[in-house]
Amino acid sequence: MDRLDFTQGVVRTRVLEKKLLTFGTLERLIDAGTMDEAMKILKETDYGSSFSLLTENNDFETILFAELKRSFQIMDDVSPDSSIVNLLRLKYDYHNLKVLLKEIILDKDFSHLYLPIGTMDIKQIKTFILNENLQDVDPPVRAAIVEVLTDYKITRDPQRIGIILDRLYIYHFLKIIEAIKSPLFIEYAKAMIDFINVRTLIRVKRQKKDRKFLEEVLLSKGNIEKEKFLHSFTDSIDQIIRNFRNEKIAKGLIPALQSYKETNRFEDFEKEMDNYLIKLIREAKHIHFGPEPIFAYLLAKETEMKNLRIILVSKANEIPPQMVRKRMRESYV
Amino acid sequence: MAIVEMNKFTLFVFSETREDLLRELQRFKYVHFLDLKENEKIKEWGLTGIDVEDALEVVDDDLHKLMFSINELNKYTNRQNIFQKVKNGSPSLSFEELGKRAITIDFLSFYKQVRKLVSQKEHILYKQNQIKAKIELLTPWIPLHVPVELLYSIKTCDVITGRIPKRFQKKVELQLASSQYTYFSIIGEDQDFAYLLSISDRSETEHIRKILKAHEFTRITLIGSEEPKETIVKLKKDFQEEQKRLADLKNQFQQLTEKLTDLEIVYEYYQLKKMRLTATKNYVRTDYFNIIEGYIPKKLADDFQKRIEQKCGDDYYLEMREAGKNDPNVPILLENSRFARSFESLTAMYALPKYGEIDPTPLFSIFYLIFFGMMVADIGYGLILLVGTFGALKLLKLTQQQKNFLQFFYYLSYSTIFWGIVYGSFFGDLIPLPSLINMEEQYNLLLVLSIAFGIMHIFFALGVRGYLAIKNGRLLDAIFDAGFWFLALGGGIAFVASLFLSVPPSIEKTGLVMMVIGMIGILFTGGRNSKSIGGKIGGGLYTLYGISGYVGDFVSYSRLMALGLSSAFIASAINMMVGMLFKMGIIGIIFGLIVFVVGQAFNIFLSLLGSYVHTIRLTYVEFFGKFYEGGGKAFQTFRSDSKYIHIK
Amino acid sequence: MNFAEIFVNFGGVVFGGLGVALAVIMPGIGSARGVGLVGEATSGLMIEEPEKFGKSLLLELLPGTQGLYGFVIALLAMGQLYSTMEIAHGLFILMACLPIAFVGWKSAIFQGKVAAAGVSILAKNEQQTTKGIIFSVMVETYALLAFVLSLILLNSVTF
Missing domain, CATH: 1.20.1690 (V-type ATP synthase subunit C fold)
Structure with missing residues (x-):
């Protein structure tokens, strides 16, 4: 990976960073009296463009999810090397994998829990598992599936699916990172x-x-x-x-x-x-x-959404602002 | 000249006059407030700050709404207005007029209008997106010449519409063909999918479903009641209609832009209000009265007091005294002649002086002028600069900052022309002119001249260092830190020069003696601030070693020659090419003219930029390094530069 | 005519020509790389904020100077070439071209990197762009010195 290839992407990221919510906006959101007020403030930020998707006013998750998806798409476009963005998509891949394996093992329908941000085609993987043919699956993922299924055969404990996948996710993440060779x-x-x-x-x-x-x-x-x-x-x-x-x-x-x-x-x-x-x-x-600013931007965006979720959930449950402030994460900017 | 002398004041007023007073002080403009809440003593006394967070939030919210409206509307202002704006500058109003006009404008209803239009716009865009998605969905089904309603109304059979990935197409076709009571057809295809219609007898439906499901079949329910083709035509019509509504909205937006100035006025008004509220944060208070501390320029003290009296009558207590030389909180305001003022931005870019220091702006401005001219050194370039800046200053309405910037280059153009005459250079060698220094042959002379200028520059800086030490009553420091250096460097230069030139031996000897005395002096005094003997010796040696740094400094001035040469030679290279082109007949002449204009313009840009930066370097590193520290805080006037409206 | 004879008869103009070529080729490559690098950065900025075109153009042009320096030296050196010149003369011209050839090449690339970083300043904090420009121009000092030395060398010795 040539670090100089990222020059253009880094500059674009710098501009996008300016659109991240500022401390002031978050404060305004925290202090907003009601959910409606908060949504109004949010509408005037970068999130406004996702508001047209809104069907029911209180369902802010739609907006957050649309915005998350959009951020990933923008970064796909910005980054010359897909491995950086895919690195952060990995989390969602493993989440989907977790849901999928639970679906298969418990024979239930959890399809509403899927987050279509990952890189894997989860439906395809489902067919592969059902056909017991895992040849075309990415080796680390294949190993993960095999490990979960064999473990379940022995222990019969569905709790362990999450534990195993969480661990394998971190190792997979680390493996990709080691290939990128960035000290940060x-x-x-x-x-x-x-x-x-x-x-x-x-x-x-x-x-x-x-x-x-x-x-x-x-x-x-x-x-x-x-x-x-x-x-x-x-x-x-x-x-x-x-x-x-x-x-x-x-x-x-x-x-x-x-x-x-x-x-x-x-x-x-x-x-x-x-x-x-x-x-x-x-x-x-x-x-x-180098690729670091792109990685950092997506993390910043995720942190921002974590904060937004804390704020909006507390608005729905009428939790006082000072309590919300205590739970807020530091933001990147 | 130089740093404006400040008075520090402490003001006690009753709470109810505060607002009024602040407004008056804002009109007065030249007040810099200190945050009293930071003051430890005040904390001990138990005085508290004034809570304006709620009010600030309201103002912030209003400002936000204003900004939103202005930004939205700015998308619809036509270009011509922007051009006129540059020519006419921003509209100007007095402080009072601004306040009077601002309160008559109902910006909230305005904001609501904009808000409504924006939502309508978003709604239309959303609708259009939906229509587009529907069209996309239907497009593969165009070949289906059956009204959709009819298709789904078949009661006796099951109708299945949907898509399968193309890679399964053959397989599915084969498997479906083996069925008995099923009609199926691939209606359309795109890059990845095949679109399939199957009609089968109830008895066989389950079987068909199974086949399809095994091949990643996705069911699609067709929309509309007519043939897909006709539905698409209708949808397109809908889309056009939305487009019309969008154009209509655009008109409405454009009508609103006429009120843009009003919004800008309110915006400025609220900005001022916000500043007043922020200033209020600096107050501390007891139950009855408020205390504020700050600085004002000394010469405005009487005016300041008068204004307070006017607002508060006798009900105030004001303590005012001259700011202490070593008070680190004194804000810095520079005041210089018209000439030196245009160089102030360079001082500010490095660091403003501390209150006890001197303002270096007038000191370096003359040198800057000379050096810059020496680097660009072209009559033609100078004339372009002169005419350009002069014209802009006369014709355009500019902010103070822009004016200073243009004035800066206006002065520099004279020096450029002067040095152009010295070098005999007009757009390089376009017209042969007599020259005092011939660049092509006398570059040694040029180098010597550059370094001589450097010696003057550095000696002047050392002189300033000595002067500052004497002014602050440290005569010995002046001798040690400036006097000995003069001896060592001056003597050294005389001695080295005498080795190459034939001068009377007495000069050589005097030079040597001076140098040695100076160096011994430096050796013994350079480490005088250290406590231990070892430190004193080491410090002295280290300071003496600093002479090598001076050698580097002197050599650094060779850039005066280098930039002068490069801009001249690039210009002549362009002329050379143009000359060659001119010999090639009429087309050659046309191309030659283009090359000349573009090439010279590029060279002007390059040499102006290069000279600007390199002169900055000589000023910051070689000149400031000898005496100037900086680190003062800028004076924050109680009215910041306005964004849209010029406030008189 | 064998090779040695050709070498003796025309060696001068060949070496001189080599010098001219190097003076254009190497700084040219460097400048192209430098300008290209900044160009990539600025085009990234243009996608998001096209209104900053003017200032970004300024930054992009900075690493272009080296190519120009090399070109000027090449033109001047070319004026001294003639087919029957002596080997020593030709070699001298080659030597005179080397400073700008090498320094121009590398300094343009380094300047390009600084200028590309300067584009980030332009993206985030437009008021401070001047500082980015200053940092970038400082790199050019060394190309300038090499240019002047090449210039003086070409003019200093007459054969």
């Missing part, structure tokens, strides 16, 4: 793995499962050794904070663990994790030649 991407992926591992650690402790289960669900290839998590298995949260004090991600991890300790909510942990990762990816602002 690798740092991003490794930080993400570390965070997920810490989250797994506290989740397993909370669910009172055993050490063997932890060993199975921990991800490898992060910056922090798997051993270290296993050693921390019996420690209290305070001790865990001390254990990971000197890690690279400590700047985000410690506040994450502390707010988890205070509220006992995983959302608060995840908020700090998102903040750390978006701060990390802000480095892309200083890169003029």
